[in-house]
Each structure stands twice: as structure tokens, then as C-alpha cells.
Amino acid sequence: MESEEGIRLRKPDLKPVETKVKSKERDEEDKKESCTAEEEPVSPAGRMFHEPNFNVHVLAIMGSKYKIQPDVAIANAPKTLLKHPRFSSLLVEDEGGKMKWVRTEVDLNKHVIVPEIDPNIESPDKFVEDYIYNLTKTGLDKSKPLWEVHILNLTTSDAKGVAVFRIHHSLGDGMSLMSLLLACTRQVADPTALPTLPTRKSDGRNGGFIRRSSHCFFGIWWLLVLFWNTFVDVLMFMATSLFLRDTKTPISAPPNSELNPRRIVHKTVSFDDMKLVKDAMNMTINDVAVGITQAGLSKYLNRRYGEKNGYDKGASETKNNLPNKIRLRSVLLINIRPSAGIQELADMMEKDTEAKWGNWVGYILLPFDIGLRDDPLDYIRKAKKTIDRKKHSLEVLVTSAIANFVLRLLGIKRASAQSHKIFCNTTFVFSNLPGPLEEIGIYGHELLYLAPTSYGQPHALMVNFQSYINKMTIVLSVDENVFPDPYKLCDDIAESLKLVKDAVVKRGLSATAQN
Template sequence: MRWVPTEVDLERHVIVPELDQNMDSPDKFLEDYVFWNTVVDVFMFIATALFLTDTQNPLKGLPGSESTPRRIVYRTVSLDDIKFVKNAMNTTINDVAFGMTQAGLSRYINRICSENKKDGGATETNNLPKSIRLRSNLLVNIRPAPGIQALADMMEKDAEVKWGNWIGYVLLPFTIAVREDPLDYVRNAKAIIDRKKRSLEAFCTFYIADWALNLFGIKAASALSHKVISRTTMCFSNMVGPVEEIGFCGHPMAFLAPSSYGQPYALMINFQSYIDKMTIVLSVDEGTIPNPHQLCDDIVESLQIIKDAVLTRGLA
């Protein structure tokens, strides 16, 4: 390998917006910049409903995956380790969970691509295709008031919290890559999540689904939902659990490991915290992912690699 001299045109890589220095309201400009994020996200949602599908990859199931049997596996890691990385990198638990998942999926897919090489094995570190479009469908609660509300209050005409499900869709892109710096997985995760926080994608997708339901009926709304879900690769979620020990029928609960099946995915990943533990639960179609325990291990090992990188660089 050797360096090849080339010319770099900064104008193709650095985009500086032309701002009016005498604008009436900087806050208004920021709001406009946010609706822009929303326009892009809603366009991607509509494109996915119509034609845009994820590229074929070792985690993407075949049509009919919702009817296949599932194997549910889990691993439990220390929540303190995740908080350690979070505090050292000034991020959130969501960012770290997303970052370690990106790292784990990248390790897993890279290994599969290596094993599938025609020469019977790979000697290169990076055996990934040049580009992989791999997205998760994330469900977001858009209720204006969190928590459990009284039924009588929700049934009132002008109640702040309406009756029924208020769930929006967010298409969350996963970056599949082999990175020299393990911390880049968390940095990239933070950038993606921060951008999604600045978008009104969840609200718009909720109203699109609600509009389809009211105008065309439940079958059309279900078909729209199925198309969006089936054209992405997986489902990813991170839920906050109890911070104190709870019991069930007089027995203390060791950990929580929720999951589900019946969706047109070959892979669902759920992060569930409980006291000082974080449990990673995988629901997989073994026809697509025959070694789910290895995938679980890749995600867990990625957390350790990221933590070691934080310690090595003295960021803690």
C-alpha cells in the first residue's frame, strides 16, 4: 500500500450556509433548519413505502419472515460499563447502546462476508461491501404527556392526552463499517440520534398513518405499515427499566428480557435496563441468522472494546 497524491476540493466536502447576519430571529432560522430535517426524513419514509428497500445483507430476512419460528437469545452486561463510556464521551446511554450495536453488527457482517469469499477465507481486515443500506424501524411515543393517565381524563373531549395509541415511525440508519477507532461507532451514533432528535419525523409518520387509516381503512393502513417495515432490515429499541429490585410471586427478579415476534424482520434487538444491569435480547429467524449467540457475543465484545479504548486514551 502507498499514498497516492490527489487534489482535494474543499468546496465539495465543506458546506457553509449563507446566513443573513441581520436576521430578525436566529431561533426562527433554527426552526426552519429543523423542518428541513423533517422534509428529508418524511421523503425517505414515503420513498421506503413506495420502493426504497435496504440492500441485501446477512441480517435481512426473506419475504414471509413474520411467519417463521424465532429463537430468542440474550446477554446481560453491566449498566455501569455503559454509563462509564457515556460519561467519558459526554453522550447518552442511547448513544452508547446504538454505537455498540453498530460495532457488533459490523463485526458480524464482516465475518460473514469473509467466510463467503470464493478463496475459502479472507486475509483482509475489511471484507464489507462498499455500501450497505441497513435501517431499523424505531417506534416512538409522541403523546404530549408521559406516564399512565386516568381513563376518565383521556375520554374527555378536549383532554391533553388522547385515547388510543400515538406511535410514530422513525427510520434509523445503521452505519456498517470497519473503523480503526472503536470510539467512532459511538460518535457516529450520537450524530445520527442528535439529527433524528431535531426532526419531526415521528409526528409526520404518525399523521400519515392516521390519515391512511381514516381515509382508506385498516387494511390500507396495515399495508402501508407492512411495506415500510418489510423494506428495512431490523427493529431496535432501548427501554428504561426499574432502578430498584422487583419481585414476582414472592421471588426476586434477576433480569428483564422482553422481546416479540410476528414482524417481517429476521432480527429484533431490544436493550432493557434493570437496576445495574443491561440485558441485550435478540429475536432472530435462524434461517437467516443461524448463529445468534455469535451475534450477541459480537455486540457484547464491542462494548468491552469501546470501554478499553476509553481507558487507554485516558478519557475517563
């Protein structure tokens, strides 16, 4: 393994913590299964995340402003994380292959890992990167609850200490897991207050269409477009699950890429710059994130094609190295079960109340427009058009119903194979998560950045955007057999934001520029 020299694992001396058993709100589907207060069936999506071809783990990387005190974290874990049933339960599989969560005592010695690091290490940033890379070579031990935290106390270029949470995806969807971790944090300015997240304005999609159509003269047309978009999206989804593949490019994943370790890199850009563009162009942050990602991918692929062909035609809209009509899509896994908010999860941990939880996902296949544009704003205009079109569709609800039908009809193996085919026939995973609006600390440790990602998916690339105060962290999880230079892609995305922001300011489109 890389970067193992000079490392010894020191586990805190702590007795096992006995956790209390609490009841949990169940869906109608869960009620059909026999369970006791100490046992719960694993959801269908949770079982799928344990299939060999889809064994996905979530990583939440947190940079601390100060050296991390393991003893403080250990003392607080029983009052917070361990109050959640998933974090104090074993995954048990019976002889019939049925999986269930069984409550157990938690030995924190097996979950909090603190390596002793050579103080004279030459490159702390490279050490952290290689340490996480080595984590992605392995899965979590099923003889204990499926989570752990690694505390790396060394000074990097952007933190004094780094905590790496590793959590199996079967414990919950990415948004729920991040909400749970944030529910363990408090505002630095007010240690009694939970962090606040940006609120999203309702756009009336899906469930709001009845209200909109009743107040709109063209309501019938609006409904017809909704159903047509849904029909086309579901048709593309079905075709993708069977035969429709993205264009083979230099960033396409090879077979069995999900088994390869992942190189995790991140770069922080200005969230204020993204908000400036959003306001000036009357868009959402997600529109801007998708726009600069497709701009960065276009530049990166243009360079890779030039290297592959052995000559460079240029990097303009009319003269470049890109093939015509590249089909390149991202998979978005959307949790359609109402998720618990930060306050609800905090109440669960502090007051032993109940909170909604679970994996219940649908798919969205989001096309990315690959091509060089002389006008940087064309990238985000195209992104907004694509996303607005996707909002006017019931794709996520229908694909969730299809996945559930396949699971019930054909079983977990076949359903997993179909999901795996969808991932193999697309190019990457994309997500954008809103973060706290103020500085926060976890167990008294002030955080400088948040960088969530995952590994175990069949794609060679995963792109995550995570906001925090006035920062936006771009996180890439890559198969380095496909991406030997992931920092170049990070730089391409960051440079694309700068070009878009400069274009907005130069043309006087923003209130900042006008003032």
C-alpha cells in the same frame, strides 16, 4: 414441537374472577365512536396489529432469584393486572369487521400455565429457549383476553425460575406494557415503594424548539434546519413505503418472515460500563447502545460475507469483506400519545383511578453505519451524530399523521399493507428501554433480569436493550433461517462495548480513569 417430552400442563384450580367495570378516559377520536362502559373500540393501531401480515405479540421474560410460587401470582393477579380493562376484555369483531374490547369474567386457569418439567432435564437453558421458541409458533386464543403467563420452575444459568408473559401488541405499545408490569412490582429494600426509573434530561426537541429559538441568535437557522431535516426524513419515509429498499445482506428477511417462529436469546453486560462511556463521551445511553449495535452488526456481517464469499479478506478498516455503501436501517415505533407512568398505573390498580392508554405510534427510520473501524470510538461518535440529527426533526409526528391519513382514506387493509412495506424495505427493529434503578420483586419474587422482545414482525432481527440496576440485557429475536448463530451476534455487540470502554479508559477520557 421441540422439547415437549416430559412436559404436562398443570392449570391451577381456581374459580373465575369477576372483575369490576370502570370508566376509561377517552381521546376525542374515541368519543366519536359509540361505546358503553363495558365496551371500547379498538384503536387504529390496535386493529393493524391483528392484520395477518402484522400479528405482533410482545414477550416479557423475567428471571426470578427463587422458585416461582404460582399460587401467590394467581392470588395477586385480580388485584393488579385484571384491574386494567385490556387484561379483562375480549376482542370482539362484529359482522361489519369493526373491533371492540368487551369486558368479561377472567378465568385464570386459562391464563396461568405451569408446565411440569422433568427434573433430570439435561440443559435447562436450552429447554427455556426452546419453550419460548415453540410459543412463537402460535398466537393467542381470541376466545379469552389476549395475555397469558408461563411459569418455568427450573434452575438456569442466570435464574431459579423464569416467567414468560405473552401479550398481544394490540393491548398497548411496548413501553406502556412494560410500565404496567413494572407497576405490579415493588422494591426489594422497601416492599411498599414502586421502582424508580432513570430520568431523561430534556433536549428541547420537537415541542421545545420555540423556546430554544427565542433565546438563540441563530434561532431562524435552527428552525430552517428543523424543517429541512423533517422534509428529508418524510421524503425518505415515503420513498421507503413505496420502493426504497435497504441493501440486500445476509441478514435481510426473506418474504413472509413474519410467519416464522423466533429464536429468543439474551446476554447481560455491565450497565456501569455503558454509563462510563456515556459520561466520558458526553452522550446518552441510547447513543452508546446504537453505537455498539452498529459495531456488532458490522463485525457480524463482515464474518458472514467472508463465509459467503469463501475467503476472508480481513477485519480491519482498510481490509475487510464488507461491500461499500451498505444501506441498513432500523425501524423505531414511537408512541406519541402521552403514556401513563408507573405511579399512575399503580394508582389505577390500587385506587380504581383512570390512566391513559393506547397505541398511537409514529415511525422513525434510523440508519446504521455499517463498516469496520480501527478506532472503536468512531462507532459511537457516528451513532451520536445520527441520533442528534434525528432529534432535530419532526419525523415521528409527521409519519404518524401520514399513517393516520392513509388509514382514514384507504382503510385498515391498505394502511397495514403500507406499514408492512416499510418493514419489508428496512432491515431490523431496535429499541432501548430504561429499567428500575434498584432491585425489584413481583408478587414477592425478586427479579434477576428483564428481557422484553416480540415476534410477528416482518424483520428477521429485533434488538432490544433493557437496563436493570447495574445490568444491561441485550435481547435478540431472530428468524433462525436467517440467523443460525444468534449468540455470535450477541457476543459481537458485547465485545464491542468492551472495546469501546477499554478505549475510553486507556485514553483517560473517563473520570474513573483519571482518578
